[in-house]
Amino acid sequence: MSPVNNDVPVTGKGLIVSFGEMLIDFVPTVSGVSLAEAPGFLKAPGGAPANVAIAVSRLGGKAAFVGKLGDDEFGHMLAGILKENGVSAEGINFDQGARTALAFVTLRADGEREFMFYRNPSADMLLRPEELNLELIRSANVFHYGSISLIVEPCRSAHLKAIEVAKDAGALLSYDPNLRLPLWPSPEEAREQILSIWDKAEVIKVSDVELEFLTGSDKIDDASALSLWHDNLKLLLVTLGEKGCRYYTKHFHGEVKAFHVNTVDTTGAGDSFVGALLGKIVDDRSILEDEARLRQVLKFANACGAITTTKKGAIPALPNEPEVLALIKGA
Numbered sequence: 001m002s003p004v005n006n007d008v009p010v011t012g013k014g015l016i017v018s019f020g021e022m023l024i025d026f027v028p029t030v031s032g033v034s035l036a037e038a039p040g041f042l043k044a045p046g047g048a049p050a051n052v053a054i055a056v057s058r059l060g061g062k063a064a065f066v067g068k069l070g071d072d073e074f075g076h077m078l079a080g081i082l083k084e085n086g087v088s089a090e091g092i093n094f095d096q097g098a099r100t101a102l103a104f105v106t107l108r109a110d111g112e113r114e115f116m117f118y119r120n121p122s123a124d125m126l127l128r129p130e131e132l133n134l135e136l137i138r139s140a141n142v143f144h145y146g147s148i149s150l151i152v153e154p155c156r157s158a159h160l161k162a163i164e165v166a167k168d169a170g171a172l173l174s175y176d177p178n179l180r181l182p183l184w185p186s187p188e189e190a191r192e193q194i195l196s197i198w199d200k201a202e203v204i205k206v207s208d209v210e211l212e213f214l215t216g217s218d219k220i221d222d223a224s225a226l227s228l229w230h231d232n233l234k235l236l237l238v239t240l241g242e243k244g245c246r247y248y249t250k251h252f253h254g255e256v257k258a259f260h261v262n263t264v265d266t267t268g269a270g271d272s273f274v275g276a277l278l279g280k281i282v283d284d285r286s287i288l289e290d291e292a293r294l295r296q297v298l299k300f301a302n303a304c305g306a307i308t309t310t311k312k313g314a315i316p317a318l319p320n321e322p323e324v325l326a327l328i329k330g331a
């Protein structure tokens with residue numbers, strides 16, 4: 001049994017502001033069917049940046065979400081879910097004209113994932129720079145974001161402005177591109193836009209699939225990861241699903257193994273991992289320069305990711321701290 005290093009509190013004062021989309025995934029009530037065959041759908045609130053904010057809060061940290069929802073039943077339902085989970089909703093705007101984004105998602109029996117998005121446009125795409133709650137963004141110790149908010153204007157300009165405001169106010173910038181190819185006009189455009197804000201972030205997390213996509217290499221190795229390195233970066237993470245994660249800093253790099261669990265649905269594992277990591281470093285950035293402590297934090301983040309795969313859906317599966325410590329202790 002490995003020792004549990006719990007000297008990095010997650011309950012500090014630092015605020016993590018997560019920027020981007022929150023939407024509803026509609027998932028079939030039965031598994032292994034196409035969207036057309038599905039007899040019915042269940043609502044599963046999602047959107048990676050919103051999941052990250054809830055992950056932070058569930059672990060005892062302080063989080064806010066910034067984004068736009070439709071001024072409709074679903075938009076208010078989602079804002080309510082954030083609040084119920086202790087996430088500040090001060091940065092949420094409601095669009096009078098456009099609906100909350102919906103995504104119908106299924107994993108067919110042949111293993112192919114099918115998506116159908118209702119974003120024509122959806123409210124999240126219509127967030128304007130002048131609507132941003134700048135006071136909230138300036139109070140962030142960590143500002144986290146993805147790439148879906150880069151796809152179209154005016155949200156793209158709002159995203160770029162929010163990054164600048166957070167950076168000028170001294171926030172640590174954290175980026176998880178969260179590639180969703182079907183939402184982009186082309187793979188080339190996705191790669192170009194995702195990389196267009198690459199050198200701003202100080203913490204970047206990519207999955208193995210994203211690493212391959214962004215580098216154009218079919219190898220998941222140190223050389224391909226390090227080809228994504230830039231001078232402002234403090235920590236690059238590559239998550240490897242059931243194989244854990246790799247980390248790279250200016251001075252050291254290595255791998256932290258995953259936990260063995262009974263996986264049911266991997267949705268949200270990466271968001272849970274990111275929320276856990278940010279919750280640990282928000283009050284103590286020196287962890288990023290201390291390999292032993294960083295490895296403890298990544299072990300904790302791996303445990304969070306693993307637990308999130310043991311239940312259906314993302315938000316219901318995000319763990320609290322006692323659950324994480326129990327998994328670490330029992331491993």
Ligand code: ADP
Pocket residue numbers: 206207208238239240241242243244245257258259260261263266267268269270271273301302303304305306307309
């Ligand atoms: P993403 O959701 O962004 O694709 P991953 O699937 O790599 O990210 O998951 C993030 C982290 O969650 C991994 O680094 C790992 O620690 C944990 N994790 C994911 N899937 C599993 C699994 N099947 N078993 C155990 N841990 C997992």
